[in-house]
Amino acid sequence: MFFPNRWHIYYLFYLLLTYAAGIRAQDATPLHFRSITINDGLSQGYVSCIMQDKQGFMWFATGDGLNKYDGYTFTVYHHNPDDPTSIASDDLTYVFEDSQQRLWIATRNNGLDYFDRKTNTFHHFRSSGEHGILSDKVGEISESNTGALWIGTYLGVDRMEILPVQHASRNSDFLSENTITFTHIRADKNFDEKKPGDPVRGSFLTDSRGHTYVATANRIYELVFNTDNTYRFVKKTVLPARHNNFISVLMEDAASHSLLMNSESAVMFPNYDVNRPHTLYEYKDHVAGHVAVIAKNQMLWMAENHGIKRIHIPDNTQGYYEPADSSQTDALRTATCMFSDRQGLLWIGTGGYGILKYDPEKERFHHILPNTRQYQLVELQPGIIVTNNFEKITLQENKSAMEQGNCAITSLQRKFLNHHVLRLTKDTANTLWIPDGRNITSYNLLTQEEHTYKVWKQAQSGQIFPLYIDRHNTFWFGRKQQFFHLTLPGNLSTINYPLKQSDFEEDFLQAIYEDGDTLWLGTIHGLFRYSISRNSIEKYYYFQPNDSTSLSNNFIYCICNDVSDPHRYLWIGTKGGGLNRLDKSAGKFVRYSTKNGLANNVIYGMLPGDDGNLWLSTNKGLTAFNNSTSQFRNYDADDGLQSNEFNRYAYCKTSNGWLVFGGMNGINYFDPKEIKPLEPPDISFTDFRLFNKPVNIKAPDAPLNTNINYAAELRLKYKQNVITFQFAAMDYRREGNIVYRYKMNGFDKDWIYASTAHEATYTNLDPGKYDFIVQASFEGSLWSNKKKSISVIILTPWYKAWWFYLLVTTITCTVIYAMYRYRLYQLKRLEKLRNRIARDLHDEVGSSISTIAIYSKIMQEQVNSVDFDNEPLIHKINDFATEIMASMNDIVWNINTKNDAFDRIIIRMREQASQLLEAKGYTVQFDFDEALGRMKLNMERRREFYLLYKEAINNIAKYADGENVWISLLVQNGFILLSIKDDGRGFDKEKLRNTGNGLANMQHRAETLRSDLSLDTTPGCGTTVTLKFHAG
DSSP states (O other): OOOOOHHHHHHHHHHHHHHHHHHHHHHEEEEOOEEEOGGGTOSOSBEEEEEEOTTSOEEEEETTEEEEEOSSOEEEEOOOTTOTTSOSOSOEEEEEEOTTOOEEEEESSSOEEEEETTTTEEEEEOSSSTTOOSOSOEEEEEEOTTSOEEEEETTEEEEEEEEEOTTOOTTOOHHHHEEEEEEEEEHHHHOTTOOTTOOOOEEEEEOTTSOEEEEETTEEEEEEEOTTSOEEEEEEEEOOOOTTOOOOEEEEEGGGTEEEEESSEEEEEETTOTTSOEEEEEOTTOOSOOOEEEEGGGEEEEEETTEEEEEETTTTEEEEEEESSGGGHHHHHTEEEEEEOTTOOEEEEEBSSOEEEEOGGGGGSEEESTTOOOOOEEEEETTEEEETTOOEEEOOSSSOBOOOOOHHHHHHHHHHTTSOOOOOEEOTTOEEEEEETTEEEEEETTTOOEEEEESOSSOOSSOOOSEEEOTTOOEEEEETTEEEEEETTTEEEEEEOSSOGGGOOTTOEEEEEEETTEEEEEETTEEEEEETTTTEEEEEEOOOTTOTTSOSOSOEEEEEEOSSOTTTEEEEEEBSSOEEEEETTTTEEEEEOGGGTOSOSBEEEEEEOTTSOEEEEETTEEEEEETTTTEEEEEOGGGTOSOSOEEEEEEEEOTTSOEEEEETTEEEEEOGGGOOOOOOOOEEEEEEEETTEEOOTTSTTOSOSSOTTTOSEEEEOTTOOEEEEEEEESOOSSGGGEEEEEEEETTOSSOEEEETOOEEEEEOOOSEEEEEEEEEEETTSOOOSOOEEEEEEEOOOGGGSHHHHHHHHHHHHHHHHHHHHHHHHHHHHHHHHHHHHHHHIIIIIIHHHHHHHHHHHHHHHTTTOSSOOOHHHHHHHHHHHHHHHHHHHHHHHHHOGGGGBHHHHHHHHHHHHHHHHGGGTOEEEEEEOGGGGGOBOOHHHHHHHHHHHHHHHHHIIIIIOOSEEEEEEEEETTEEEEEEEEOSOOOOHHHHTTTOHHHHHHHHHHHHTTEEEEEEEOTTSOEEEEEEEEOO
């Protein structure tokens, strides 16, 4: 008898643990979650509730504030004791949006809040006050089909009815706009198992029929509320009494007309009959309180211990999953809530680890054999593929399973695994063929028989690469510089390439593609067309510089006929040259590259999908190419691919239409008909900035008084000329692959492609009205009609207003007209001056010259007469010449503008009086005001003033016959006052009124000067002349 020692026992124990771990690993399928933590902006790792609002924003209730998430950034709302409109507390339990798109927040100890997202203000409902709730400790919130809210609190249930007030003010707040009525339902008075003071634990549900259910501890009640505000509870079911047993979640699957609850087990009630429970799943740990959610396609997700259970409700098919990243296991173990958004993404809140996000759509790219490198794939039987590592894999639709350990496959592994097998292939009988040096080995999957054929009797340098078997089971392969044709058992023929010997390399031939009687040969130096029937290479295609219709790159990896028109077009995948389409009849190529939307220009594999697309494997994921629209859809590791890098020859299409591609981290297989293009996402505005600073809508001078996403119009001052709009797509599936374009109608002529940037900045917009429009799409997808827009009005500054332009125009026209009038006036004035000078010359000089001419002629006639005395005539001629000189002097002085100053006028007045009066023996006394030195008279007024003064002086010299003259010129109250007084004999004004030309001339000049002239004289008492005129 054998008695094991302790080392045997240890070894056996190790084997059992290893086996158990292996069983667990096989039972659990790995899921790739994305962790969202405080490092990404989440305010706290403990998340008690998750919700998505109608606009698409995600909301998270945490122990440290309310979080809004747009896929890029978090906006956190904290309690501010100095702001009564801030959230009531940071410790939150639930967030809920009702049918009127009102957001409600439940706090752990500070009541209920309504959040007005338009104005960023919170309205509070506490247990005290006019609008009091039952308790400040608030839990779940639900809504009845009438719009009333059901609010679970520590002491019971509140029914909150909100009715709008008629004719409420537009600017009134929520409480003024609505009438709010609470109906308090205490737990200790209505629930059988409750005792006074016991807290309420459980869940609410209002189903699609309008029935409201309340789960408390281990019982389910239907709450019937009547129109007269009376209510009653109908006990529906009672769970077996167990320790710590309570119903954590009530759910509805409307598609199957069923209710579901989650406690120690997942229970379904078909046809809403809660008296006929049907257990879907019994939790292994028998601990109640598990979180669960019903997602798209009637998938029930439930958190269990360190994994997730998924049940397809209609057929009860189940699967167990664990995080692919083991560091997320602890987070999943503390799951506090689950939520499925409108795109079907699963969000899991945890107790301290933040949020786990999972996209079920990624499962469509089934991923198997992780951490392995795949270089070749061949389907031997429907759904069964063999890899270059001789692993036989059975592909399944709902889950992946890798079948290993087959002895025949093991024999191939022992025989070839250390060899450099470059290409596997199969014949029409699904026999696997493996080239190796000078031999080719066959393997039958059904009989597991092997047979080796010698191609060459002696060893040859170089590998058989690649190996291809046509529909007639003829072998075609390349080796170094030659192309071979083989029919077993040993008929081998050689075809030479039409190239120089120096052009060949070890792996010259890369791909063989059968196309009727033609074999297309893809090499590292171009494409060859080989005719099987004529046994000749008939055409050679290669890259030609400066010819865009030639092959883009000579290094060819893969070849495939066109799906829609295989007789005309051939597709070629190149190494670095992208995709090429050959028109077989014309011999011309059309090139496609990253410039056209291709993910990468290295194309390893190419398969036609049953969805009508051409699927390409590259160095940057997979690409689906639609030939009819020339559109590319690109997929990468974020979509569930094994990695972004695939490998050449690692691709095949199965008999049921699945496409299989291998790469650096395993294999992806999928049904291309299930890979649908994602619908363009909705889009929302997330922020608005002025001069790169966020705008506080609560500030009194803010250009916005509402949240930017709710605003229809934005009015800005002209100086607010640096504006930034931030936006986000309300889709969280491929956040890194969402692209944007935007346009400012009235400024931009075309759309501006922003790639993945989610903001737009404009500077120095002219005054006017604009419309800012933004759209979002997934990279490689078409743009849709979905858009978000806002009107932007740049107010016109006063100096650019129409009335200002009109005023400036009017002033300009007035100035131009005034300048014209002034110019015309000046011209008329000049003409008048000329006429006056001519008249003065004629009147004052012309007559004197004429007299001189007469006297000169008389003297000329009498020049020979002895008796004629010419001396009197000479004296007269001298007098007239002196008068002419004086007149000319007056004329020249008068037209000189330098004499406008009173200083010059006074000098002239002194000269005139001194020359004329002092020669007559008068004593002249002058009195001139010093203020006159700063004043001027224009030419016309100065002339009239001076001539009037001169006339007065001349009259004194001729007629006064006195001894003294007093002349004063003063400034008084804005007037200039001239006084000329003599002590002569005077005269009688009445006698001279109609006979004196001198006085008449003086009066005429006074009128022209617009002045007052007065004459004070009495015979024998002298004469005083006074002139008063305005100084301006």
